[in-house]
Amino acid sequence: MxxxxxxxxxxxxxxxxxxxxxxxxxxxxxxxxxxxxxxxxxxxxxxxxxxxxxxxxxxxxxxxxxxxxxxxxxxxxxETAACFMTSGSTSGKRGKHYHAHLDVYNASMDETVRQFVLQGSDKWRIGVIFPSRESMPNSSLAHYLNWIYEHYGDASSGYFIDETGIQYDAFAEFLQRAQKDQVPVLLLGASYSYVHVFEQFQDAMYPLPEGSRIFDTGGYKNQSEALDLNTFYERLATMFDVPRSSCLNMYGMSELSTQYYDRGNARVPSxxxxxxxxxxxxxxxxxxxxxxxxxxxxxxxxxxxxxxxxxxxxxxxxxxxxxxxxxxxxxxxxxxxxxxxxxxxxxxxxxxxx
Structure with a gap:
């Protein structure tokens, strides 16, 4: 059209x-x-x-x-190509957003990702702690993260979650390898995914190389402990030794086709x-x-x-x-x-x- x-x-x-x-x-x-x-x-x-x-x-x-x-x-x-559904965490019904095709959706997503998340870098070593698009075909977030992974992840990138949950040992090895190689990392996940990481790793620290970025979105969805914004970003910054200005939040909705971003969370709300x-x-x-x-x-x-x-x-x-x-x-x-x-x-x- x-x-x-x-x-x-x-x-x-x-x-x-x-x-x-x-x-x-x-x-x-x-x-x-x-x-x-x-x-x-x-x-x-x-x-x-x-x-x-x-x-x-x-x-x-x-x-x-x-x-x-x-x-x-x-x-x-x-005749539609995709249906992205809301989580249904607050009610029994799930919102359904149908897309006749994903051409416009993907164009919108790609432009905002490159502008707000990648910020000039064409390739990243990416670690994803959210289910794959194949396991959650009706999740707009799964589609979004898979797009970044497939188009902008290097050969050392990986998903660190499966049907049993987060693969903590493999994720720790990924972080340690990045530190050894001194290659900046882009971590991608739902906000609650990081809370599970906090709980698993306790006070352990995995300092990431300079230039690394941490992306979160989606809130807690009753999937984990709910942390206030200051506590959440302070724990991210401390565990991974990154400035809070490099902790990026995306605000998106299944009912939209475009996402909003901030420029880091040195101060909250951003x-x-x-x-x-x-x-x-x-x-x-x-x-x-x-x-x-x-x-x-x-x-x-x-x-x-x-x-x-x-x-x-x-x-x-x-x-x-x-x-x-x-x-x-x-x-x-x-x-x-x-x-x-x-x-x-x-x-x-x-x-x-x-």
Missing amino acids: RVEREIIAFIQQNERDEERLNELMIQLFQRQFKENMPYQKFCRQKGKTLRNVKKWDQIPFVPVDAFKHLTLSRKPVE VKIGPPWMKTRIIDPLTEEDVPFGETGIIVHYDLANVNSVIAVMTEDVGYETEEGFILLGRAEGAEAKGCSVQLSDFLQAVQDV
Whole structure:
């Protein structure tokens, strides 16, 4: 499709062009309105149509839990190439994000990985402590980490987890070999994977060569002890003898096709930064209006790479805007959580006959 080729070209250009971004988002919204029937019905209920949506921030956003209740896909499910599912850690239902193909998804992922994670290096000695794509085919994170491993890992890279769990002895040998060879290492894993490493290795230290980087994402998902941010990054920095500025966090969601990153965690919480094809709003979920700059609200993401589902997704995360990006504070509680529930209820009522 022409618009998708244009989106890939825009992603690979990786430069801020607000006019072109708005043009592409509106073109994609028009396709999604026409071809995604639940979304079209929801938009009409909101009074938003092809005639009056002219700017990206007028595109109706969908509450993230809508992915648990309806199939939000332009293409029939049987014609899609991939389905990434949420963890389901907080409820019995799992959100499903269908992709007609992965061309745009992979282009978006590759550009952000090279910009924020690799930062100029074409090859790394990579250690992965997360299950493989083959063992978790519906995990967007497994796909993401496998992409980095396959495209940017050198011959000494490896996965250090299998169906029995983390291979601690092999992982320790990998770390010791890197120290002996004085080759910088890129460690990739879920946040909870590192907590298991802390528990297994206790006070042992595995100093990594200068220039090494440690990547984490995903929180704890009830898979491990939950550590506060300062404790977590201080333990990473101490165990591996790397500066906290080299401990990178990725903020991603199965319902999106693009990820946000920080520039290290010397101070927490760190600012999350997105690429030029992403937009973020901080809103009051009851009024749907932007909150004043610097005030807290619910985070809404607009992702041009979400070609098969919907561009705009309202999360259940609280944060506030900064000059460079946004600060993620955690999950919504109290009035903000109630506002998210109202949004989901309104969405389900609007599409109940679909």
